[in-house]
Amino acid sequence: MALTLIVNGKPYAVAAAPETPLLYVLRNELGLLGPKFGCGLAQCGACTVHVGDKAIRACAVPVGTIAAPVTTIEGLGTPERPHPLQAAFIAEQAAQCGYCTSGMVMTAAALLKEVARPTDAQLRAALDDNLCRCGAHLRILRAVRRAARSA
Amino acid sequence: MNRSRRDFLERSGALVVSFGLPIEALAQAGQPATQDLDAWLAIATDGHVTAFCGKVELGTGIETALAQLVAEELEVAVGQVGLVMGDTERCPDQGPTVGSRTLQSAGPQIRQAAADARQTLLNTAAVRLGVPAASLAAKDGVVTGPGGLRVSYAELVGGGRLDAKLATRGRLKPSASMTVIGKPIPRVDLPGKVHGSHPYIQNLAVPRMRHGRVVRSPRAGATVAAVDAVSVAALPGNVRVVGLGNFVGVVADREEQAIAAAAALRVTWQGGAELPGAEALPAALKAAPATERVAQVNGDVEAALATAARTASAEYFVPFQMHASIGPACAVADVRPDAATLWSATQSSFLTRASVASLLGLAPDRVRLIWVEGSGCYGHNGADDVTADAALLSQAVGAPVRVQWTRADEHGREPKGPAMAIAVRGGLDARGRVVAWDSRVYSPTHSSRPDGAAPGNLLAGAELGLPRSVSNVGAGRNARPAYRFANDRVRLSLLEASVLRTSALRGLGSPQNTFAIESFMDELAAVVGVDPIAFRLRHLQERRAVAVLEEVAKLARWDPRPSPRGDRATGTGRGAAFVQYDNSGAYVGMAVEVRVDRASGKVRVERVYVAHDCGLIVNPDGVRNQIEGNVIQALSRALVEEVRFDRQAVTSLDWASYPILRFSDVPDEITISLIDRRDQPSLGAGEPATSPVFAAVANAVFDATGARLRSVPFTPERVKAALA
Numbered sequence: 001m002a003l004t005l006i007v008n009g010k011p012y013a014v015a016a017a018p019e020t021p022l023l024y025v026l027r028n029e030l031g032l033l034g035p036k037f038g039c040g041l042a043q044c045g046a047c048t049v050h051v052g053d054k055a056i057r058a059c060a061v062p063v064g065t066i067a068a069p070v071t072t073i074e075g076l077g078t079p080e081r082p083h084p085l086q087a088a089f090i091a092e093q094a095a096q097c098g099y100c101t102s103g104m105v106m107t108a109a110a111l112l113k114e115v116a117r118p119t120d121a122q123l124r125a126a127l128d129d130n131l132c133r134c135g136a137h138l139r140i141l142r143a144v145r146r147a148a149r150s151a
Numbered sequence: 152m153n154r155s156r157r158d159f160l161e162r163s164g165a166l167v168v169s170f171g172l173p174i175e176a177l178a179q180a181g182q183p184a185t186q187d188l189d190a191w192l193a194i195a196t197d198g199h200v201t202a203f204c205g206k207v208e209l210g211t212g213i214e215t216a217l218a219q220l221v222a223e224e225l226e227v228a229v230g231q232v233g234l235v236m237g238d239t240e241r242c243p244d245q246g247p248t249v250g251s252r253t254l255q256s257a258g259p260q261i262r263q264a265a266a267d268a269r270q271t272l273l274n275t276a277a278v279r280l281g282v283p284a285a286s287l288a289a290k291d292g293v294v295t296g297p298g299g300l301r302v303s304y305a306e307l308v309g310g311g312r313l314d315a316k317l318a319t320r321g322r323l324k325p326s327a328s329m330t331v332i333g334k335p336i337p338r339v340d341l342p343g344k345v346h347g348s349h350p351y352i353q354n355l356a357v358p359r360m361r362h363g364r365v366v367r368s369p370r371a372g373a374t375v376a377a378v379d380a381v382s383v384a385a386l387p388g389n390v391r392v393v394g395l396g397n398f399v400g401v402v403a404d405r406e407e408q409a410i411a412a413a414a415a416l417r418v419t420w421q422g423g424a425e426l427p428g429a430e431a432l433p434a435a436l437k438a439a440p441a442t443e444r445v446a447q448v449n450g451d452v453e454a455a456l457a458t459a460a461r462t463a464s465a466e467y468f469v470p471f472q473m474h475a476s477i478g479p480a481c482a483v484a485d486v487r488p489d490a491a492t493l494w495s496a497t498q499s500s501f502l503t504r505a506s507v508a509s510l511l512g513l514a515p516d517r518v519r520l521i522w523v524e525g526s527g528c529y530g531h532n533g534a535d536d537v538t539a540d541a542a543l544l545s546q547a548v549g550a551p552v553r554v555q556w557t558r559a560d561e562h563g564r565e566p567k568g569p570a571m572a573i574a575v576r577g578g579l580d581a582r583g584r585v586v587a588w589d590s591r592v593y594s595p596t597h598s599s600r601p602d603g604a605a606p607g608n609l610l611a612g613a614e615l616g617l618p619r620s621v622s623n624v625g626a627g628r629n630a631r632p633a634y635r636f637a638n639d640r641v642r643l644s645l646l647e648a649s650v651l652r653t654s655a656l657r658g659l660g661s662p663q664n665t666f667a668i669e670s671f672m673d674e675l676a677a678v679v680g681v682d683p684i685a686f687r688l689r690h691l692q693e694r695r696a697v698a699v700l701e702e703v704a705k706l707a708r709w710d711p712r713p714s715p716r717g718d719r720a721t722g723t724g725r726g727a728a729f730v731q732y733d734n735s736g737a738y739v740g741m742a743v744e745v746r747v748d749r750a751s752g753k754v755r756v757e758r759v760y761v762a763h764d765c766g767l768i769v770n771p772d773g774v775r776n777q778i779e780g781n782v783i784q785a786l787s788r789a790l791v792e793e794v795r796f797d798r799q800a801v802t803s804l805d806w807a808s809y810p811i812l813r814f815s816d817v818p819d820e821i822t823i824s825l826i827d828r829r830d831q832p833s834l835g836a837g838e839p840a841t842s843p844v845f846a847a848v849a850n851a852v853f854d855a856t857g858a859r860l861r862s863v864p865f866t867p868e869r870v871k872a873a874l875a
Contacts, residue, residue: 016407024407033354034347036526038477039558043806046477073347082346089345093337093772096780097210097527098344099478105345124814131806133477134210134527135783137817139776 005066007032008075018064022056023047025063026072034073034102038131045130048103049073055110073102076109085109088147089140096134104130108144117148191243191264192221194272198292198305200225200232202261205245206253207237207498208340210527211837212773213253215338217261219769223324223331224265226289227304229339237500237522247499247600249530249655251736251835254769258833266321275307326767326829333827335772340524352496352523353481353555360483363393363544363552364413365400365611367564370423370799375399382417392416393547398614400540402548406555425798426650433468433572436593441644442623447631450638455587459578462587463678466574467667469845469863471567471651471794473803475811478526479561480533484541485551490517495538496525497601503535505603507542510612515603529784531654533565535601539611559804564610567794567801568656569595569649571626573667578638583679585690588632588639590667595649597625597659623647625659629842632668633731634690651796661732661842662785666863669728669846673714673853682711683850684727691729695764698826699740700729702762706824707742714854722747724855728843737765737839738826741782743818745851749874752867754852756786759821761840766831778840779821785844787812791864 003014007030016025021040026032026049035058038046042060049058052068077083085105088094095101104127111118111126118126123144132140193201202221208214218232225232235241237248245257269289276294277284279302287296292304326332343349368374378399380392388408393400399418403409427435456462483494491513497503497520504520511518525534537554545552556564571594578587599608599621606612607619623645631641676686684704691697703709707725716724727742740762746755759782768774791810795803803809849860858873 016405020407024405027354028406032347033351036351036353036478037555038479039806041558041805043558044477073345077346079342079346086345090337090341093341093776095338095341095344096212096776097477097524098340098349099210099351099476099526101344102347127814129813131477131811131813133475133529133784133811135780135787135817136776137783137812137814138779138821141814 003063005063006069008071009069014063016063019062021059022049022061022063022066022070023058026058026070032072032074036099036102038099044100045103045107046100048106048130050106050110053110053113055107073105076105083109084147084150085112085144088143088150092139092143092146094136094139094143096136100130100132104132104140108147112144112148112151116151191261192268194268194304194308196305196308198227198231198303200227202232202234203242204234204236204257204261205242205500206248206257207500207522208524209248209498211777212338212770214340215336216254216769216773217258218339219331219334219336220258220262221265223329224262224321225269227292229331229336231292237497239500239504239520242500244501247502249498251732251837251839253835254833255736255835258769262323263320266323268321270321272304272307276302279307332767332769333771333829336770338773350523351478352494352525353478355483355494355523356553357483357485357551360551360553361402361404361548362406362409363400363402363541363554364409365398365540365554366413366416366418367560368397368420368423370420371426373420373423376419376421379417383412383415386412386415388412391548393544395543395547396615398543398611400544402544402552423799426796426800428798429470429796432470432570435650436570436572436646440647441593442647444643444645446627446641446643448640449636452587452589452638452640455638456576456578456589459587460581461579461678462577463674464574464576465671465674465861466572467670467861468572469570469663469666471570471653472656472788472792473562473567473794473809474529474532474565474656475809476526476528476532476561479556479558480537480565481525481553481555482534482538482541483551483553484538484545486511486542486546491519491542493518493520493538493542494523495520496523496528496534497538498528498531498534499600502603503538503601506535506601506606506609506612507539509603509606510539510609510615510617511542511546530568530656531566531598531600533561536564536610539609543611562804562809563801566599566654567651569597569653571660571663573664575667575671577671577675579675579679583681585634585636585675586638588636590630590640591642591644592626592630592660592664593644593646594626594660595646595653596621596623597628597653597655599652599654625655628659628733629661629664629668629730631734633693633696633729633734634672634687635692636690651794651801657784658838658841661730661838662788662845665728665730665842666845666849669730669843670849670861673726673846673850674859677714677853680713683714684709685711687729695738696729696731699738699762699764702824702826703727703740703742703760706762706822707760709742714850715857716854719856722749722855724851724853726847726850726852726854728847728850730839730842732839732842737763737834737836739763739839739843741840741843741847743847743851745848745855747852747855747870749856752871752874754790754848754865754870755816756818756848759818761821762824762826763836763840764826764828765834765836765839766828767833768825768827769833771825771827774825774836775823777836778823781838781840782821782844783812783817785841786818786848789845789848789863789865790816791866793864
């Protein structure tokens with residue numbers, strides 16, 4: 001029987017087997033390419049999406065276990081109506097290769113929902129499991145602080 | 152001009168501006184169609200400008216900087232300029248994107264092409280308007296002249312394609328007239344990257360595309376004894392098993408099906424070589440067969456050492472480290488019987504095309520490689536190997552195939568940055584000046600890039616038993632000190648083989664050599680009890696080198712005094728280091744402040760100061776972003792990174808076994824001073840700030856504790872051992 005998922009506010013019938021990681025369904029079946037494959041081990045955060053309000057690692061969660069609406073970076077904001085974090089990442093030029101960026105933004109968005117004005121320690125702790133190899137960390141921190149101020 | 156390029160230009164009704172590279176440069180680049188006068192720029196009927204560039208975007212923001220060069224000289228808005236990069240059918244071969252040389256070497260070519268285009272448009276307008284070209288001016292894509300004369304680039308081009316092979320050169324703008332070069336223009340790629348729409352190679356899909364995965368040997372040198380196709384026969388996805396020599400792979404309809412099939416496929420391997428194990432380093436490096444080279448000799452170093460007032464010696468070691476890109480390598484290939492298309496995130500479109508063509512048994516001109524941006528690469532990672540994987544699988548199954556490596560593939564199989572050992576002896580005279588410097592560098596090669604004549608340089612090619620051709624390069628990068636000593640000698644032991652496959656990692660031998668030179672200078676300064684920056688300045692003559700050291704001392708409010716500091720109770724210290732990258736590139740002066748927890752051995756780098764001179768700055772925020780990235784990535788290499796391997800293979804196969812620096816460990820602040828030399832050529836900024844980091848940290852730990860760290864990474868265990 002086909003699974004049904006709500007992603008970015010829209011219902012989808014999913015053909016994949018229930019044990020398929022959510023990430024492959026989002027990317028290959030729904031064409032939502034914002035979340036990235038980084039490790040498949042829930043270690044790097046490149047695949048981060050929201051299930052309900054919670055940031056989860058889509059590479060390690062079977063699609064059959066998803067019981068709440070899913071939000072990806074595409075559903076967070078648009079170029080016309082960017083989420084404050086997306087605007088702040090551009091304002092701070094907070095990326096290089098950008099492969100980790102959507103995971104960074106989604107993790108930070110979940111944090112800001114929970115803690116509107118995080119301390120520097122809370123911010124670093126929340127992002128600690130999102131890896132960036134280009135070394136954009138200080139810019140990313142600035143961007144999240146900027147978004148927290150503007151929200 | 153080849154057909155697809157001509158088609159593109161005819162479709163867009165473009166003005167094509169061609170300019171000739173010097174013939175020797177073209178010959179060097181291996182471009183066959185030298186007589187054709189390559190096209191670099193096209194101006195469409197809507198005024199949009201396309202620049203064709205053989206170099207590619209590796210995440211550094213180079214696309215934006217190159218667009219600025221075009222916009223400046225062609226007098227159009229940056230937003231009007233688009234780049235096509237690394238497509239073997241549409242772009243000139245400007246060599247691989249390596250060595251921080253894109254702005255340095257490709258930049259001037261593209262900038263000149265834009266200036267030529269402006270002059271051509273002015274000349275064309277002069278004919279059209281019946282006035283002298285000298286009376287016309289170009290701005291914002293429009294040519295204007297006396298009495299309100301006005302014609303846009305688009306109107307000038309309107310009648311279709313105009314091929315303007317240039318006889319005269321456009322004059323480059325003097326720095327005083329520049330309005331775009333030197334401005335922190337926001338990166339053109341970031342909106343797509345923050346909205347999830349940027350077209351990475353990992354996102355590419357083509358019609359009828361299937362998914363492939365490669366199953367590789369668990370031991371170096373092992374060969375296939377048997378492949379049991381029955382083991383995957385019951386799996387869904389129309390699984391095909393491909394076995395070619397020691398190259399084994401699977402192809403399935405869906406990605407998760409290919410992953411499942413690769414995991415289930417039973418392959419029996421036999422034989423293989425035993426590795427010496429990571430614990431055998433660095434002694435194994437010094438004992439390995441090597442070609443000996445002398446990189447520099449001045450005076451008589453042995454005699455000077457024999458008569459020196461004081462002498463010292465030390466040995467430094469950096470282990471194998473990896474690129475560790477966040478996105479594992481990915482490629483798509485569509486191989487037909489007589490031609491192929493490859494989509495690849497390679498740094499070397501033309502070399503990789505030639506090498507894969509050779510692997511497929513096709514002539515290079517029957518293969519088109521279309522570059523697509525990947526995850527940041529920092530050197531030669533898995534991008535080329537995965538291109539070969541996809542090509543072989545596509546050829547075998549007769550359909551387009553996408554391959555994305557697993558995390559373990561990327562960590563385990565990417566070519567590693569080589570381990571290096573560097574031994575240094577120094578002699579000081581009675582006045583505290585260095586009178587003898589003798590160093591010896593032991594290193595495997597820093598490059599094993601694809602080669603059309605040696606497809607075995609690709610993993611899949613080696614598995615097919617094809618020839619490999621690698622010479623030892625890169626070990627000498629920054630092996631020669633920038634300091635002037637009366638007697639010195641720099642020797643290179645270029646290892647003939649390596650325990651692990653190695654290739655270019657950001658900076659090649661420069662970070663390791665700079666670690667040795669800048670640590671040993673610090674050790675000598677301590678021997679004579681002189682402030683480390685003052686000691687360096689005693690031996691440094693060049694104005695720009697002196698300037699970055701003086702500037703960073705000011706920036707860091709450097710307190711002139713010898714190291715180590717008297718009071719070690721605080722655990723805090725400062726260290727400095729200097730490099731002129733590759734002895735001919737950008738100048739970097741660096742200072743860091745560390746806090747060492749004596750109980751745990753943990754080193755935290757709290758603040759980093761950088762004075763940076765890369766000549767004419769095209770985009771200052773882009774340079775700052777590069778410096779910050781270099782510093783943080785190099786801190787990660789300095790503090791935590793070491794590739795582990797056992798007697799069989801690499802065991803650092805994920806982010807737990809090969810950790811990198813996280814948010815909680817990055818510095819509080821990186822303070823940068825850019826020295827903009829508007830009258831000097833641009834020098835690359837993609838690597839130089841990596842090189843001084845290892846030594847700056849080691850020197851700061853010495854300042855804080857009196858303990859000298861000579862082996863990277865500076866793990867808590869190593870620090871505790873040094874403190875004991």
